[in-house]
Amino acid sequence: AxxxxxxxxxxxxxxxxxxxxxxxxxxxxxxxxxxxxxxxxxxxxxxxxxxxxxxRPAAGDLTAAGIAGADHPLLGAAVPLADGTGHLFTARLTPTAHPWLAEHVVHDQIVLPGTALVELALRAGAEAGATRLDELTIETPLILPATLQVVVGPADPDGSRPVRVYGRQSDAQDWTRHAEGLFSATPASHPAPLTVWPPAGAEPLDVADLYPELNAVGLAYGPVFQSLHAAWRTPEGLCVEVALPGNADTAGFGLHPALLDSALHGLGLGGVLDDATGTATARLPFSWAGVSLHAAGADRLRVRLTAVGPDTVALLAADPTGAPVASVDALTLRPVDAGRLRSSVAADALFGVTWTPLPLDEAAAGPALPVRDWSEREADGTVAVWLHDGELHETTHRALRYLQEYLAEDPAADRRLVLVTTGAVVCLPGDRITAPAAAAAWGLVRSAQSEHPDRIVLVDIDHPDSLAALPAALALDEPQLALRASLPHAPRLSRPTPVLSP
Incomplete structure (x- = not known):
C-alpha cells in the first residue's frame, strides 16, 4: 500500500x-x-x-508490413505479386476466430465447407477482374484449424486465369493443394428470376427429420448450418428455402458459405441424386462448374436444384424477391471416405498419449511385493499401497496424505512408493474409467512425480491376478504403468492414427 x-x-x-x-x-x-x-x-x-x-500497433499489423487487407471475413491479407501476374491471399482459419466453422463436422472432423472454398476462390478472382469460376475441383478436404493460401495466376492468352487453394495445419507441414480451378474471361450470363415460388404443382416435403438423418451418416451440422426450413419436390428436382439465423453475419461475404451449404442439404431428402434415399451415404461437393455470383450479402435464399447427371446437379439461388443471387451450371458430389478423411489430419500436427506394451524380464524381477493398505505398510524397502476409489475429495485428500508422509521420510533411503489403483486409466480399447476419484488422484500424483523423480510409481491393474507381474513390471523403472492381463503398458507420446477404416 x-x-x-x-x-x-x-x-x-x-x-x-x-x-x-x-x-x-x-x-x-x-x-x-x-x-x-x-x-x-x-x-x-x-x-x-x-x-x-x-x-499500440499490433505485431501483425498488415499495413506496417506492406501488405493490404483482404476485405473479407475469411481472408487475412492480399498480396498483389510484384510482376503483376497474379494475386496471393492468405488466411488462418480456426474455430476460435470463426466459431460458425466449428459447426461443419464430417465424421468427427471440423472440415472447411466446399462452399467456403468456392467463396474464397470467387473473392480472389474478383481481385484479378475474373468473375466466372468455370471450374473448381476439391482434391482433398481441408481439416481445421489450418493456414490457407489462395493463389490466382497470370492470365492465359484467352483471358482465363488459374486459381489454387493450398493449406496446412502446422508450420512444420508441407503445403497441400486442396482445390484447383480456372476462371473464364467470359462474363456470366444473368439467369431468369425465380418469381413464382414455390413453383406451380410443387409437392411440399417434410424436413423435420433431415438433420438427424444427416447426423446419422456422419454429417453433424450446428445451428448456423441447419438453415434449410422448407422444401418442395418438382418434376425437375427440388426447391428449397434457406435462411441464416439472426446471429449470423453476412457482411463482407459474396455468399455466406453456410447459406449455400444448407441449400445442398436438400439433396438429403432424396429424389435427385442416384441414391434413392439421399442420406444413405454422406456426400460432399467435389467439382464445381460454371459458378457465378450475381448479388452479394444475401441471408435468405430460394434455391432450385436440378439433376444434370447421376451425381451432379445444377443450382440457381435467388433472394426472397426472386432476383438471382448465384448460379452453378454443374456441381458433382462424391461420397465421403471416412478413413481417408481421418488420415488427412496432419501426422505431425498433434501428439497424443498411447499406452505401449513393454516386454517383461522375469530375471530382473525383485522379490514378491504384497500390496497393503497404508496403515499396514512396512518400514523398509519399496512400499506398495492400495489407493482405493471413493468420494472424490476424500480419495484425493488421502493420496495427498500418503505422499506427504512418505516424502517426509528419509529421501536417501533406497525405496519407492507404489500407489496401486483399479479402473483409473484407459489403456486398451474397451477400457473404461470405473474409479473416477482414483483417476483424479493420478493427476495429483503425477505432479508429485515431476518434483520427486524416481521415488513414486503409479500402477493401474485390471484384475488382482495381474499383481503377480508387479515385481517384474517395477524393474522396468517406469513412473506410470498399466497392467492388463499381467502385461505392463507405459504411456508414450505418439502421432495420431485413423480410427475409422475406409
Missing amino acids: PTLRPGQAEAETFLRAVADLYVRGVVVDWAGSLPGPGTHLPTYAFQHERYWVLP
Missing part, C-alpha cells in the same frame, strides 16, 4: 463519509465539501498516473 501524505488519511475518511451520504440520497454540496478550490478527485498518491494498457 502507498504511504499516505500528511492529512491524506483524514481527507479520505471525510470524503468516504460524504460519498456514503450521497449514495443514501442526501444532496451534497460538492464544491463546499472539497478541501479547496482547484482540488481534483481522487486525492491519492497515484493521481495523474495511468495504469491501463495504451493502444
Whole structure:
C-alpha cells in the first residue's frame, strides 16, 4: 500500500463519509465539501498516473508490413505479386476466430465447407477482374484449424486465369493443394428470376427429420448450418428455402458459405441424386462448374436444384424477391471416405498419449511385493499401497496424505512408493474409467512425480491376478504403468492414427 501524505488519511475518511451520504440520497454540496478550490478527485498518491494498457500497433499489423487487407471475413491479407501476374491471399482459419466453422463436422472432423472454398476462390478472382469460376475441383478436404493460401495466376492468352487453394495445419507441414480451378474471361450470363415460388404443382416435403438423418451418416451440422426450413419436390428436382439465423453475419461475404451449404442439404431428402434415399451415404461437393455470383450479402435464399447427371446437379439461388443471387451450371458430389478423411489430419500436427506394451524380464524381477493398505505398510524397502476409489475429495485428500508422509521420510533411503489403483486409466480399447476419484488422484500424483523423480510409481491393474507381474513390471523403472492381463503398458507420446477404416 502507498504511504499516505500528511492529512491524506483524514481527507479520505471525510470524503468516504460524504460519498456514503450521497449514495443514501442526501444532496451534497460538492464544491463546499472539497478541501479547496482547484482540488481534483481522487486525492491519492497515484493521481495523474495511468495504469491501463495504451493502444499500440499490433505485431501483425498488415499495413506496417506492406501488405493490404483482404476485405473479407475469411481472408487475412492480399498480396498483389510484384510482376503483376497474379494475386496471393492468405488466411488462418480456426474455430476460435470463426466459431460458425466449428459447426461443419464430417465424421468427427471440423472440415472447411466446399462452399467456403468456392467463396474464397470467387473473392480472389474478383481481385484479378475474373468473375466466372468455370471450374473448381476439391482434391482433398481441408481439416481445421489450418493456414490457407489462395493463389490466382497470370492470365492465359484467352483471358482465363488459374486459381489454387493450398493449406496446412502446422508450420512444420508441407503445403497441400486442396482445390484447383480456372476462371473464364467470359462474363456470366444473368439467369431468369425465380418469381413464382414455390413453383406451380410443387409437392411440399417434410424436413423435420433431415438433420438427424444427416447426423446419422456422419454429417453433424450446428445451428448456423441447419438453415434449410422448407422444401418442395418438382418434376425437375427440388426447391428449397434457406435462411441464416439472426446471429449470423453476412457482411463482407459474396455468399455466406453456410447459406449455400444448407441449400445442398436438400439433396438429403432424396429424389435427385442416384441414391434413392439421399442420406444413405454422406456426400460432399467435389467439382464445381460454371459458378457465378450475381448479388452479394444475401441471408435468405430460394434455391432450385436440378439433376444434370447421376451425381451432379445444377443450382440457381435467388433472394426472397426472386432476383438471382448465384448460379452453378454443374456441381458433382462424391461420397465421403471416412478413413481417408481421418488420415488427412496432419501426422505431425498433434501428439497424443498411447499406452505401449513393454516386454517383461522375469530375471530382473525383485522379490514378491504384497500390496497393503497404508496403515499396514512396512518400514523398509519399496512400499506398495492400495489407493482405493471413493468420494472424490476424500480419495484425493488421502493420496495427498500418503505422499506427504512418505516424502517426509528419509529421501536417501533406497525405496519407492507404489500407489496401486483399479479402473483409473484407459489403456486398451474397451477400457473404461470405473474409479473416477482414483483417476483424479493420478493427476495429483503425477505432479508429485515431476518434483520427486524416481521415488513414486503409479500402477493401474485390471484384475488382482495381474499383481503377480508387479515385481517384474517395477524393474522396468517406469513412473506410470498399466497392467492388463499381467502385461505392463507405459504411456508414450505418439502421432495420431485413423480410427475409422475406409
